[in-house]
Amino acid sequence: MREQVILITGANGEIGHGLIRYLAEQNCPIVTLDVNPLDKALRPLVSKWIVGDVLDQILLGRLVVEHQIRTIYHLASILSTKAEYNPETAHRINVEGTLNLLRLAVEQSQWQGQSVKFIYPSSIAVYGMPSLEEKRRIGKVKEGEYTFPTTMYGCNKLYCESLGRYYSKHYRQLAADASTEPTVDFRCLRFPGLISAETIPTGGTSDYGPEMLHAAAQGIPYSCFVRPDTTLPFMVMPDAIKALVKLEEADVSKISQQVYNVTSFSLSAQEIYEIVMQAFPQAQITFEPDPRRQKIVDTWPEDVDDSAARADWGWQPDYDLEHAFQGFLIPKIRERYAHKPETIDIAKS
Numbered sequence: 390m391r392e393q394v395i396l397i398t399g400a401n402g403e404i405g406h407g408l409i410r411y412l413a414e415q416n417c418p419i420v421t422l423d424v425n426p427l428d429k430a431l432r433p434l435v436s437k438w439i440v441g442d443v444l445d446q447i448l449l450g451r452l453v454v455e456h457q458i459r460t461i462y463h464l465a466s467i468l469s470t471k472a473e474y475n476p477e478t479a480h481r482i483n484v485e486g487t488l489n490l491l492r493l494a495v496e497q498s499q500w501q502g503q504s505v506k507f508i509y510p511s512s513i514a515v516y517g518m519p520s521l522e523e524k525r526r527i528g529k530v531k532e533g534e535y536t537f538p539t540t541m542y543g544c545n546k547l548y549c550e551s552l553g554r555y556y557s558k559h560y561r562q563l564a565a566d567a568s569t570e571p572t573v574d575f576r577c578l579r580f581p582g583l584i585s586a587e588t589i590p591t592g593g594t595s596d597y598g599p600e601m602l603h604a605a606a607q608g609i610p611y612s613c614f615v616r617p618d619t620t621l622p623f624m625v626m627p628d629a630i631k632a633l634v635k636l637e638e639a640d641v642s643k644i645s646q647q648v649y650n651v652t653s654f655s656l657s658a659q660e661i662y663e664i665v666m667q668a669f670p671q672a673q674i675t676f677e678p679d680p681r682r683q684k685i686v687d688t689w690p691e692d693v694d695d696s697a698a699r700a701d702w703g704w705q706p707d708y709d710l711e712h713a714f715q716g717f718l719i720p721k722i723r724e725r726y727a728h729k730p731e732t733i734d735i736a737k738s
Contacts, residue, residue, distance in 0.1 A: 391457040394418045394436060398443055398490065399465030401425050403588045404510060407630040408462060409434055420456055422448075423465070443486030453496045460506040460637060463490045469514050469542035469594040470682070476541035483545035484552075491556045491573060498572040508637050509577040510629075511550055511648065513622065514543035514594070517688045524687065529694040532579070532648055539688045540594075550577055550648050557647060576636050577648040581622035581655075581693065583629050584713070586721030594685050595621055598661050605665045605672035606722045614679040617659035620691045622652040625713045628706045632698075639702035649698040653706035653713065655691055668719045 395412060399405055400421035406428065412419055413434035420437045421427055427438035441448045443465050452458065465486055472479035487509070494505040517537030518524040527535075538544045553575035561567050582595030589603060590596035597613050598621075604611035624632075632651045658676070666672055698704035708717060 391455065392418055392436065393457045393459055394420045395460045395462065396420050396422065396452065396456070396458045397462045397464060398422045398486075399463070400431070400435075400438070401428055402464055403583060403585045403590075403626060404464050404629060404633070406431065406588055407585075407626050408464075408633060411630050411634060420452070420458075422452075443489055444481060446489060449489055449493050453493055453500070457501060458493070458497045458505060459501075460508065461490055461494055462508045462633065462637075463487060464510060466545075467542070469512070469540050469685070470596075472542040472545070473540060473685075479541050480545060483542065484548060487549045488552060491552060491575075494573045495556065495560065504570070504572055504574040506574045506576065506637055507553065507556075508633055509549065509553055509575065510633070511546045511577050511579045512543065513579060513581055513689050513693060514538055514540055515547040515550070515579060516690050517543070518690060521687055524691055527690070529692045530650075530690040531694045532646065532650055532697065535690070540685055553577055554647055574641065575647055576639075576644065578632055578636060578698075579648060579650050579693070580629060580632075581624050581652045583624055583626055584718060585626040586718050586725065587626070594682055595623070595689075597658060598623060601661055601665050601672075601674055602718060602722055605669035605674065606726045608671065610673040610675075612675050612677040613658055613662070614677065614682050615658050615686050616678050616683060617662065617676055618657055619683070619686055620655055620657045621686065621689060622655045622692050623713075624651070624653040624706065625708045625717055627717070628653050628708050631707065632704060635702055635704060636698075643702050645701050646697060649701070649704075650693040650695040651698050651704055651706075652693050652695050653708055654710040656710060664714050664719075668714075668723075 395417050401423045409431050419435040421435050422439045422441055424442055426440055466483045467479040494507050497505045515538050516535045517539045518535055538547055556573040557575040584599045590599045597615055
């Protein structure tokens with residue numbers, strides 16, 4: 390009898406750390422897949438950790454045979470900044486990797502005789518605001534508005550959202566043996582910028598927020614790559630994990646759309662700077678906007694409308710702006726570096 394498990398790809402990333410810890414507390418059997426060995430602190434929490442690539446179809450085939458996968462959290466991706474340096478590689482990982490996992494979900498559903506949940510984190514990078522003036526005028530952006538991405542990462546995410554819809558609703562629709570029942574239960578969240586107290590940012594274009602905090606706590610200088618007035622929506626990692634889990638748990642009858650915005654609060658880089666300086670008065674933070682990265686961030690909305698998620702499956706963040714920084718991020722980050730005197734030079738990331 391194959392073990393029923395939850396599969397998490399890209400498990401070593403920021404979201405993966407929090408998700409594994411949460412699911413382990415619920416006694417969920419977890420199998421992880423990542424190109425690097427799983428963080429040693431997480432290994433006792435999972436049933437099996439696998440070093441491998443989402444492009445390795447032989448490996449994915451073994452997963453189908455060896456496990457009964459009821460839910461896939463597909464977190465593996467190349468993030469926005471790194472994707473711009475090598476867009477073709479980003480496309481292979483972000484799109485072809487997702488396609489491989491969707492195929493795996495189809496095979497699993499055929500083995501099990503029921504649909505497999507596919508939980509997919511997308512991003513505000515799918516949006517493309519035409520100008521700063523319109524961005525500021527519009528304010529909150531809904532899921533169907535301004536989906537004109539200007540980065541390879543955003544293009545990849547938007548296309549994978551469409552792939553998810555296809556596999557959920559239209560897969561092989563002209564085939565003689567086409568199933569009338571859904572094989573993949575695809576559910577997607579468009580995340581804002583995510584701020585973690587536990588892991589170092591790894592290449593997101595919205596990472597100037599967490600980078601400021603981590604640099605200040607380590608006592609190393611940091612040059613912020615956007616203007617002080619740059620405003621984006623943000624969320625702390627515990628709320629990101631909560632959103633993923635709540636979406637996975639939601640009854641299918643409550644799901645009116647397959648892609649949902651979620652957010653917690655919006656603030657400017659200047660406001661983040663002021664919060665950080667109040668907490669770490671000796672911090673050395675300057676603003677040195679990178680015109681190319683600034684141009685990208687300027688196409689992302691200042692805020693998003695997450696009313697559909699709130700209405701359909703009760704989304705509500707636990708952390709507002711004050712609680713996020715004063716009650717969680719600053720105390721946790723202080724504690725992290727108090728116990729780790731060595732520094733990590735994120736200023737070069």
